[in-house]
Amino acid sequence: MSAAPKSAPADVLLSVQGLTKTFDVRGGLVRAVDDVSFDVRRGTIVGLVGESGSGKTTIGRTVLRLVEPSGGKIVYDGVDIAALPEGAMRAYRRRMQIVFQDPYSSLNPRMRIEDIIGEAIDTHGLARGSARRDRIADLLARVGLAPEHARRFPHEFSGGQRQRIGIARALAVEPEFIVADEPVSALDVSVQAQVLNLIQDLQQAFGLTLLFIAHDLSVVEYLCDEVVVLYLGRVMERGPSRQVYAAPRHPYTQALLSAAPVPDPRAPRNRVVLQGDIPSPINPPSGCVFRTRCPSAAAACAEVVPPLDGVGPSHAVACIRKDEPDVLARIHPAAGGPTRSSP
Amino acid sequence: MSAAADDAILRVENLQTWFELGSRVAKSVDDVSFTVGRGRTVAVVGESGSGKSVTSLSIMRLLAPPGRIVGGRILYRTATGEEIDLARLPESRMRGVRGREIAMIFQEPMTSLNPLYTVGDQVMEMIRLHEPVSAGEARARARRMLELVEIPAAERRLDDYPHQMSGGMRQRAMIALALACNPRVLIADEPTTALDVTIQAQVLDLLRRLQAELGMSIIFVTHNLGVVAEIAHEVVVMYAGRVVEAAAVNDLFDRQRHPYTKGLLACIPRPGMRRDEVDGQVRLTPIPGTVPSVTALPTGCSFAPRCPLAVAKCEEPPPLIPAAPGHLSRCWRHEDV
Ligand SMILES: Nc1ncnc2c1ncn2[C@@H]1O[C@H](COP(=O)(O)OP(=O)(O)O)[C@@H](O)[C@H]1O
Ligand SMILES: Nc1ncnc2c1ncn2[C@@H]1O[C@H](COP(=O)(O)OP(=O)(O)O)[C@@H](O)[C@H]1O
Ligand code: SF4
Ligand SMILES: [Mg+2]
Ligand SMILES: [Mg+2]
Numbered sequence: 001m002s003a004a005p006k007s008a009p010a011d012v013l014l015s016v017q018g019l020t021k022t023f024d025v026r027g028g029l030v031r032a033v034d035d036v037s038f039d040v041r042r043g044t045i046v047g048l049v050g051e052s053g054s055g056k057t058t059i060g061r062t063v064l065r066l067v068e069p070s071g072g073k074i075v076y077d078g079v080d081i082a083a084l085p086e087g088a089m090r091a092y093r094r095r096m097q098i099v100f101q102d103p104y105s106s107l108n109p110r111m112r113i114e115d116i117i118g119e120a121i122d123t124h125g126l127a128r129g130s131a132r133r134d135r136i137a138d139l140l141a142r143v144g145l146a147p148e149h150a151r152r153f154p155h156e157f158s159g160g161q162r163q164r165i166g167i168a169r170a171l172a173v174e175p176e177f178i179v180a181d182e183p184v185s186a187l188d189v190s191v192q193a194q195v196l197n198l199i200q201d202l203q204q205a206f207g208l209t210l211l212f213i214a215h216d217l218s219v220v221e222y223l224c225d226e227v228v229v230l231y232l233g234r235v236m237e238r239g240p241s242r243q244v245y246a247a248p249r250h251p252y253t254q255a256l257l258s259a260a261p262v263p264d265p266r267a268p269r270n271r272v273v274l275q276g277d278i279p280s281p282i283n284p285p286s287g288c289v290f291r292t293r294c295p296s297a298a299a300a301c302a303e304v305v306p307p308l309d310g311v312g313p314s315h316a317v318a319c320i321r322k323d324e325p326d327v328l329a330r331i332h333p334a335a336g337g338p339t340r341s342s343p
Numbered sequence: 344m345s346a347a348a349d350d351a352i353l354r355v356e357n358l359q360t361w362f363e364l365g366s367r368v369a370k371s372v373d374d375v376s377f378t379v380g381r382g383r384t385v386a387v388v389g390e391s392g393s394g395k396s397v398t399s400l401s402i403m404r405l406l407a408p409p410g411r412i413v414g415g416r417i418l419y420r421t422a423t424g425e426e427i428d429l430a431r432l433p434e435s436r437m438r439g440v441r442g443r444e445i446a447m448i449f450q451e452p453m454t455s456l457n458p459l460y461t462v463g464d465q466v467m468e469m470i471r472l473h474e475p476v477s478a479g480e481a482r483a484r485a486r487r488m489l490e491l492v493e494i495p496a497a498e499r500r501l502d503d504y505p506h507q508m509s510g511g512m513r514q515r516a517m518i519a520l521a522l523a524c525n526p527r528v529l530i531a532d533e534p535t536t537a538l539d540v541t542i543q544a545q546v547l548d549l550l551r552r553l554q555a556e557l558g559m560s561i562i563f564v565t566h567n568l569g570v571v572a573e574i575a576h577e578v579v580v581m582y583a584g585r586v587v588e589a590a591a592v593n594d595l596f597d598r599q600r601h602p603y604t605k606g607l608l609a610c611i612p613r614p615g616m617r618r619d620e621v622d623g624q625v626r627l628t629p630i631p632g633t634v635p636s637v638t639a640l641p642t643g644c645s646f647a648p649r650c651p652l653a654v655a656k657c658e659e660p661p662p663l664i665p666a667a668p669g670h671l672s673r674c675w676r677h678e679d680v
Contacts, residue, residue: 221615222612241617265592265593
């Protein structure tokens with residue numbers, strides 16, 4: 001049972017409460033998202049991090065009702081949209097958009113850029129004729145492309161440019177909330193920085209609220225105000241990025257941060273090495289799902305699902321041993337926070 | 344590069360590997376030189392399309408037509424001290440080098456592993472291809488290889504097919520297969536790129552340990568400068584088919600002597616760096632534009648169209664020259680970087 005954020009205060013745009021999503025697959029039931037709760041305040045960027053299969057994409061899509069939740073609440077601007085009929089959902093669809101990871105498969109190759117961007121404008125009847133054309137030109141300019149790009153097809157663009165088009169498409173309906181699912185993961189480093197800057201600028205210019213999904217930890221630290229750390233569909237830790245990165249309290253967060261390679265060969269290395277692989281989501285471990293790889297696991301960890309307990313202002317951790325000396329010692333294994341093991 | 348010539352096990356000299364595509368020529372690798380010392384790890388780093396894989400495949404002589412080595416030498420020093428040029432070695436002799444002297448691992452384990460055979464059979468076959476040992480002896484050695492790469496329950500895992508293993512485990516099986524004949528050089532082409540960070544950390548630790556135990560040299564290909572900082576002794580930075588900078592790892596990260604390398608590092612957010620650090624106004628410094636196509640490279644410095652330091656002189660191709668002791672740069676303005 002997680003401590004669901006209490007009734008959402010006014011500055012919270014999205015409050016995810018006890019969200020669960022299961023998939024029927026051959027061999028059983030995948031608990032892709034299991035009792036996940038977090039808030040996203042207006043005008044902020046919340047990062048979802050976790051290794052592949054931890055449920056990031058499923059959460060992002062469920063929040064937008066592109067995937068139906070199996071349980072829990074999705075309170076958007078005060079209304080639980082988790083079970084809203086499609087007709088009533090329509091008004092929300094315009095307010096919430098998504099940017100996909102893969103800039104190659106997410107744009108229809110047979111459509112011109114103006115039609116890719118224009119489609120959403122038409123769906124919501126936002127502009128016609130010359131107003132529509134102007135709007136598309138303005139959107140292209142906003143994302144750093146030229147008006148003449150409107151007549152071209154996706155294959156004429158590089159990965160970074162396609163991601164800009166995907167962002168322009170999302171912005172076309174003037175949303176207030178965007179789920180960005182690994183928008184820079186497929187891009188080369190030099191282009192990644194261009195797109196991150198663009199996201200940062202647009203967020204400020206339009207006062208956007210973002211759920212930013214990534215597996216690159218330093219990108220999330222850089223961009224996100226708050227971070228939610230997931231493992232096997234569950235929240236391990238969540239809180240202000242500054243705190244979570246400077247003083248991670250969950251053994252998984254500690255291990256994850258210490259495993260991330262840092263572009264500095266002189267950085268001290270105190271790696272928390274995790275043994276083994278991520279278990280199958282069909283048969284997740286009992287109790288704490290992380291216990292099979294946790295360096296601090298004890299017998300009790302198999303017994304109870306750890307509650308997400310507050311450890312500081314809006315900082316919460318799901319670990320029954322979070323106050324034990326060995327876990328606390330790993331907060332700052334070397335001066336400056338979690339670092340890497342010796343070579 | 345810092346490895347002295349007599350300590351070098353592999354010297355790539357002015358390698359050129361081109362793909363002739365009808366009327367166009369993709370100069371995928373065009374004048375690449377670097378030296379790999381005994382027991383050292385050289386990281387080859389660059390963005391996609393910079394020619395890292397083509398360089399690796401050239402050394403292994405695994406290029407598929409129309410790819411062809413059109414120039415340069417790949418000098419490999421054998422265990423007996425003789426230096427042979429792999430670029431010109433007949434295929435029959437190359438078969439004795441490939442797998443036995445120089446082995447390669449890939450991003451995708453199924454590039455090396457055959458889905459139709461058990462992992463044990465594949466490691467045994469590799470051993471028996473190069474060494475006259477009995478089936479029993481080969482199996483015992485295959486088991487020891489799986490133990491070496493820390494696959495639990497190795498004896499039982501020998502009889503697993505690749506698909507029965509997890510992603511991280513398959514990666515280890517591929518490493519076991521590559522190391523089965525105790526090669527002197529291991530070429531690792533983005534071996535951790537598809538892995539999650541905790542599994543990547545395991546594989547990097549494993550490679551470091553294996554290198555310490557077996558003493559092999561490693562060419563580690565990656566696009567991740569964090570991984571470079573972790574694993575490399577020496578670093579070769581590639582851009583558009585050329586080496587643009589090469590140095591010992593600390594020298595390179597302490598001071599870049601090519602604007603591209605400097606630009607790449609400025610693109611990555613560092614731990615502790617936040618966009619709202621200073622009045623909400625911290626920004627990354629991206630490199631403008633995109634990598635040029637290797638079929639239409641600029642005539643001068645390939646980086647010039649994106650370079651903040653470019654001047655008229657940069658319309659002539661700069662040579663790769665020492666900018667400091669042991670530190671090479673292909674930039675006319677390396678002193679101003
Ligand atoms: N449509 C689906 N059918 C079955 N299983 C799914 C489906 N979508 C996701 N899953 C499973 O749910 C889990 C979470 O997946 P996902 O949300 O894609 O994780 P992430 O984005 O963190 O990599 C994984 O185990 C995945 O295999
Ligand atoms: N089989 C091929 N045919 C034509 N061009 C190729 C072929 N293989 C590679 N190239 C080109 O060579 C360049 C370098 O490729 P590669 O070595 O794979 O880059 P990297 O590994 O650095 O991402 C790329 O521009 C690529 O398009
Ligand atoms: S040679 Fe000129 S263009 Fe090329 S990297 Fe140096 S300064 Fe820039
Ligand atoms: Mg995903
Ligand atoms: Mg490659």
